[in-house]
Amino acid sequence: MLARRSLARVVAQPAALGAAPVNARNMATLREIELRLKSVKNIEKITKSMKMIASSKLAKAQRAMEAGKSYGIANKEVFAHVPSDKPTPNKLFIVISSDKGLCGGIHSSVSKATRRALNNETESPLAGSSANDFTVDANSPIVVIGDKSKAQLLRVAGQNFQITFNQIGRDIPTFADAASVADLIIQSGIKYDSVVLVYNKFVSALSYEPAAMEIKGEEALKESNAFKVYENEDDATKDLAEFSLANAIYAGLTEAHACEQSARRNAMDNASKNAKDMINSLQMQYNRGRQAAITNELVDIITGASAL
Numbered sequence: 001m002l003a004r005r006s007l008a009r010v011v012a013q014p015a016a017l018g019a020a021p022v023n024a025r026n027m028a029t030l031r032e033i034e035l036r037l038k039s040v041k042n043i044e045k046i047t048k049s050m051k052m053i054a055s056s057k058l059a060k061a062q063r064a065m066e067a068g069k070s071y072g073i074a075n076k077e078v079f080a081h082v083p084s085d086k087p088t089p090n091k092l093f094i095v096i097s098s099d100k101g102l103c104g105g106i107h108s109s110v111s112k113a114t115r116r117a118l119n120n121e122t123e124s125p126l127a128g129s130s131a132n133d134f135t136v137d138a139n140s141p142i143v144v145i146g147d148k149s150k151a152q153l154l155r156v157a158g159q160n161f162q163i164t165f166n167q168i169g170r171d172i173p174t175f176a177d178a179a180s181v182a183d184l185i186i187q188s189g190i191k192y193d194s195v196v197l198v199y200n201k202f203v204s205a206l207s208y209e210p211a212a213m214e215i216k217g218e219e220a221l222k223e224s225n226a227f228k229v230y231e232n233e234d235d236a237t238k239d240l241a242e243f244s245l246a247n248a249i250y251a252g253l254t255e256a257h258a259c260e261q262s263a264r265r266n267a268m269d270n271a272s273k274n275a276k277d278m279i280n281s282l283q284m285q286y287n288r289g290r291q292a293a294i295t296n297e298l299v300d301i302i303t304g305a306s307a308l
Helices: 001-010 024-080 106-118 147-160 174-186 218-223 232-308
Strands: 091-098 142-145 162-165 194-202 208-216
Touching: 001 142, 024 208, 024 232, 091 106, 091 147, 091 174, 091 232, 106 147, 106 194, 106 208, 106 232, 147 162, 162 174, 174 232, 194 232, 208 232, 218 232
Parallel strands: 091 142, 091 194, 142 162
Antiparallel strands: 194 208
């Protein structure tokens, strides 16, 4: 009897000053999980909203791309019959990307393709060209449209940079945007044998691939034996070269914009799925911790009651 009363007094004694409650660590952990769960849920809402916005923009971008493709097809048909009669290593590379991120590896794909072309690698986007068009001078000038690829190429080919553009293609690109870029390039006085447009080619709503489109310059057209068959005036040849450049840039801008929206939608879809998986995992972890804390409290109560 005396032992039972002594044990009851020990149980009833208050905790020592400054000592943490028994379940303090569990409560802190549960609070951290709860805050993290709330944060991940907010991120999921943002990614779902961005996916819906990208989906709506993708439909418009695809319609613009179909209209812009006709310009690029016309260019390819013209220059397919005008092969270079001599090597043209001094090429002007126009790299098309954008200023925004959160769209997967769409910017790095064109940057890698440009580096492979400058290094004359077998996987270069110019690999299918003729022998005279395949060779590239490592010091060829580069024009970049978009801040993302600019930052990537600046580290490896910064000395080749001539002009950079931004704020182009924030909305659906227009022919006026392409014409303004072509005019600035022509007025800059950059010397080149031909222009190589590096952009992302739209394969489907789920995939894309880097591609290159070559546009002959004025001098290359004049010196081509296939083009000399036609008796053209110098002004006509110059106008054809300038208009072909604007056409190619417009086709590349519209197709790259469609690829960007498609890649952003896919990236946000994957991010939403990952957030959902993380929410399920955190919710399970929170429920287990909460159940363990309740069980410990019940054990303490039962133990104290049985000791009385």
